Each structure stands twice: as C-alpha cells, then as structure tokens.
Amino acid sequence: MNQTVETILNHRSIRKFKDEPVTKEQIHTIIKAARQASTSSNVMAYTIIGITDTSLKEELYKVSGHLHVKNNAHLFIFCGDLNRINQLADDTVSIEDNLESTEQFIVATIDAALAAQNATIAAESMGLGICYIGSLRNDINRVNELLELPQHVLPLFGLVVGHPDHQPDIKPRLPLEAVYHENKYLPFQEQQKFIEAYDNEIEQYYQTRSSNTKIDTWTDQMIRKFSQPTRMDVSPFVKQKGLNKK
Structure with a gap:
C-alpha cells in the first residue's frame, strides 16, 4: 500500500x-x-x-x-x-x-x-x-x-x-458490499445483511472508543436524523441566489 x-x-x-x-x-x-x-x-x-x-x-x-x-x-x-x-x-x-x-x-x-x-x-x-x-x-x-x-x-x-x-479512533464505514454494486443497483433486501453487520460493528465502536462512549447504531442514527426536518431554509435560499431554479 x-x-x-x-x-x-x-x-x-x-x-x-x-x-x-x-x-x-x-x-x-x-x-x-x-x-x-x-x-x-x-x-x-x-x-x-x-x-x-x-x-x-x-x-x-x-x-x-x-x-x-x-x-x-x-x-x-x-x-x-x-x-x-x-x-x-x-x-x-x-x-x-x-x-x-x-x-x-x-x-x-x-x-x-x-x-x-x-x-x-x-x-x-x-x-x-x-x-x-x-x-x-x-x-x-x-x-x-x-x-x-x-x-x-x-x-x-x-x-x-x-x-x-x-x-x-477511526470510525468504521459501511461495508464495501453495501456501497459498491456491480452493473446494477443492489436491492435493499440484499444490502440489509451488510447494514446489520455494520450496525453491530458501529455499536461496538461507540461502546469501546477512547472518548464519548455511547450505545447507538447507524440505523437508529439515520432514522433519528431524517425524521426531523433540518435546514429547510436552504432550498429557498439557493433559489433566491439564482441557482437550481430550472
């Protein structure tokens, strides 16, 4: 390498x-x-x-x-x-x-x-x-x-x-198999086992890292994040600046 x-x-x-x-x-x-x-x-x-x-x-x-x-x-x-x-x-x-x-x-x-x-x-x-x-x-x-x-x-x-x-500590990322698909998009059902494995890995990481330990998974984080609308003023701002209008 x-x-x-x-x-x-x-x-x-x-x-x-x-x-x-x-x-x-x-x-x-x-x-x-x-x-x-x-x-x-x-x-x-x-x-x-x-x-x-x-x-x-x-x-x-x-x-x-x-x-x-x-x-x-x-x-x-x-x-x-x-x-x-x-x-x-x-x-x-x-x-x-x-x-x-x-x-x-x-x-x-x-x-x-x-x-x-x-x-x-x-x-x-x-x-x-x-x-x-x-x-x-x-x-x-x-x-x-x-x-x-x-x-x-x-x-x-x-x-x-x-x-x-x-x-x-270096935070683990989603497995290669979840983010790299060959020739066509991999259905979510086939990605799910890799995501579940990642949830287990990231949960272990959060519990054992050197600072700010917690109990959490990637799935739970994403659901929390996207269930709460944030920065909704960005879209009208972009259009006011004359971009992404058409």
Whole structure:
C-alpha cells in the first residue's frame, strides 16, 4: 500500500487543535492541491474563502455552535460559484437558463467538494488534521451576509485545519458490499445483511472508543436524523441566489 492510500485510509475528523499556526506555505500548498482537483468542463465552479479575522470566526462559530470553528489554525469556506461565469457574458449572449439550472447547481457543488477533498488529503499528508463543517448551513443566510457573497455564489461548507491535539479512533464505514454494486443497483433486501453487520460493528465502536462512549447504531442514527426536518431554509435560499431554479 502506498503512502497516499495510507493517508486516505487513516482519515479521522479532528476537532481539537494545538495553539500552533500553519504556515502560509502550507496554506498555499493546500489551495494548490484543491485547484488541481477534477472539474466539470474546466468550469472550476467554486471559490475558497480563507477566514483569518478572529471576530469573523466568532460570528461563524455562533452559526455553527462548534468550538473548532473558531479554535483552529485556519478555516476555509468552500463556495459553489457561478458568479464568475455570469460576469463573463455580455448583453449579446443569454446564459441565464443554463446558469440557473439544476445541472449547473450540481456541477458547482461537485466541483467544490472535489476541490475540498484534494485539500483534505494534502493537509493530512503534511501531518495536519481537518474537519468538515456542514453546520455553517444552520443559518445559511447569516453566513451569506457575513461573507458578502454575490448572486450565484453559495456557502456550501467549511473546512478547519490545524495541528491535531487529539487522536480519535477511526470510525468504521459501511461495508464495501453495501456501497459498491456491480452493473446494477443492489436491492435493499440484499444490502440489509451488510447494514446489520455494520450496525453491530458501529455499536461496538461507540461502546469501546477512547472518548464519548455511547450505545447507538447507524440505523437508529439515520432514522433519528431524517425524521426531523433540518435546514429547510436552504432550498429557498439557493433559489433566491439564482441557482437550481430550472
């Protein structure tokens, strides 16, 4: 197994960081890695915003509720961005129908996610830790206001980076057989035995991990999560920003 694969398989979310900065060179290397991610038709439909202002981090922490949003060495926010494309077109060309389609919304979201994962692997290869921050969407309108985002730009998620101050256990994932199907979709009934095996594994993990032990299964977590509507303001916000409208 090569070092890159070892880095990927050793991933875990880091939520406690040492009071130690990352260098400008490290930040730029992470961004360079992000920029080399695959992108649909070379659109590069994302923008990365680095948050260095402590008062702004404090405001973003209020949205998220997670201390590591302000207690980190660097916070990146990944945005889906079709504003640049919109600005390229003059009055002689109509691109609105295409720009505001679901297809281009998906493109922007995927481009940003691919860039972020490249950034993650680069950071972890340097011995840094990361954690994705979806909770910035707890109040997406407030984040939009704080970052002064123009039309056709969406704040999708954050990525905190720093020197790890803990080493959490690696959380097990669904079995390969549940997530990888050959030639056609595997009926749920055939997936179920793998999910049940995973429930047993994750229950054991929660009971024996080094911190925050509990009794829970993946199935119970998912039922709880999806039985309670969350962030329902995101859909109208996206449409107000001129995306995913058609």
